[in-house]
Amino acid sequence: MERVPVLKIGDILLVSIQLDMSDQTAVQLQDDLAERIVSTGCHGVIIDITALDIVDSFVGRMLSTIASISKVLDAETVVVGMRPAVAITLVELGLSLNGIRTALNVERGMELIAAARPDEYDDGEGGDEDADDETTDTR
Amino acid sequence: MALRAEESSRLAGLLSEHRERVTHRWVELVANSLRGRLSQAELRRQVEDLHRGMIEAAQGGALDLESEAAGELRAVLAELSRGRARQGFTATETAVSVYALKDALLELMETEADADTLRDYVAFSSFVDQMGLFTFESFVRTRESLIADQAEQLLELSTPVVKIWEGVVAVPLVGTLDSARAQVVMERLLQTLVDTGSPYAIIDITGVPAVDTQVAQHILKTVVAARLMGADCIISGIRPQIAQTIVALGIEFGDIATKASLADALRHVLRLTGVTTSRRQSRRES
Structure with missing residues (x-):
């Protein structure tokens, strides 16, 4: 069975979908991705759909599901590289990818993830967040 | 015979x-x-x-x-x-x-x-x-x-997509917008967004003589499609008369930014991207 590779770049997982998705590949991808997010501790997921000619409701739902899974695991999901024809078709069909953030290309997607987590490197310094944790503990 | x-x-x-x-x-x-x-x-x-x-x-x-x-x-x-x-x-x-x-x-x-x-x-x-x-x-x-x-x-001539700043493209629409033209504009704009990697687009409707529900529908579709691709659209060049028509027809642009002039739209985008502009002091006076 074909699998979609999940690549780790820095703090981001990159998924480039290059084949037509079937039920099985979609489920497999969700499994793999959830596994990788936990094992690597990444906080960003970029799904590249440049190679997809057709995005139907099935693929749309898969993207939504992946975004929801990532959100539960505290990772931001950005869908990048949607083709103009695909976007037009989605609009004409009245499908909107609710709750999914989009960017023009991988580079913009990485910027978006970086912008969404400006305090990424404050964790180790034991700043405000630790203080917040303590207050919640005492309550 | x-x-x-x-x-x-x-x-x-x-x-x-x-x-x-x-x-x-x-x-x-x-x-x-x-x-x-x-x-x-x-x-x-x-x-x-x-x-x-x-x-x-x-x-x-x-x-x-x-x-x-x-x-x-x-x-x-x-x-x-x-x-x-x-x-x-x-x-x-x-x-x-x-x-x-x-x-x-x-x-x-x-x-x-x-x-x-x-x-x-x-x-x-x-x-x-x-x-x-x-x-x-x-x-x-x-x-x-x-x-x-x-x-x-x-059709080819009347829909240019121009780059007006790093990461900002503009479409000056001139003439009546029918379905065929709207389709061409939409495709060309989205393709340019991909080609240039620009996250902002300004749709200027100064040259559109009349905006009815159908034209508004076309513009809205373009904006939604651009959003799906990860780019933001701003609509500019809304003349007073057009603004009245839009309100009278009950057209809702929702959370899409609308500006009166192209200059306002560009200033809005620059502020979003964090670019600041200032006037240089004229030296002749001192």
Whole structure:
């Protein structure tokens, strides 16, 4: 069975979908991705759909599901590289990818993830967040 | 009315017998109507082609213009009317090129005035009428294809997508926005967003004379499609009158940013991207 590779770049997982998705590949991808997010501790997921000619409701739902899974695991999901024809078709069909953030290309997607987590490197310094944790503990 | 076989052969005989006289008179008549806008040599060549085509058709036993033997003649006629249409002649001037043959034939046949000749002339004349109608149809078809070509060129010309800042593109829409144009604008804008990697687009509607619900629908679709791709759109150039129309029609732009002028839209985008602009102090005053 074909699998979609999940690549780790820095703090981001990159998924480039290059084949037509079937039920099985979609489920497999969700499994793999959830596994990788936990094992690597990444906080960003970029799904590249440049190679997809057709995005139907099935693929749309898969993207939504992946975004929801990532959100539960505290990772931001950005869908990048949607083709103009695909976007037009989605609009004409009245499908909107609710709750999914989009960017023009991988580079913009990485910027978006970086912008969404400006305090990424404050964790180790034991700043405000630790203080917040303590207050919640005492309550 | 179709020619009979013997009429057809008599026509061929007549045309080939008085070849020089017929073509000469024919060219003369057509040249008068065109008032020197086509060179004599060019005209003579066209008339001779037609003449030859008619003889061939008549000798081949063509009883009307639709028959197989008249194929060559039809091609010559089509070629003639295509040329006339492209050179900007009117439909009448084109048709006269064919109908002039009637006068030439009449002058030829007048000399022997009996009932048979008259009947022949009526039959020939109806054949020439068919040729005239065919010419007219070809002329109109050529004109129509010219108009279609021009409409397409207009479509190409009228929707430029320009880059006005690093990561900001603008589409100045000019003219009425119908479905076909909206589609072209949408595709071109989205493609440019991908090609340039620009996350912001400004749609300027200063040049759109009227905004109705359909136009608004097209613009909204474009904005939503751009959002799906990860780019933001700002609508600018909304004239006071248009703003009133939009409100009166109850069109909702939702959370899409709208600005009065292109300058405002650009300033808005620059603020979003964190670019600051300032006026440089003039040194002349100090």
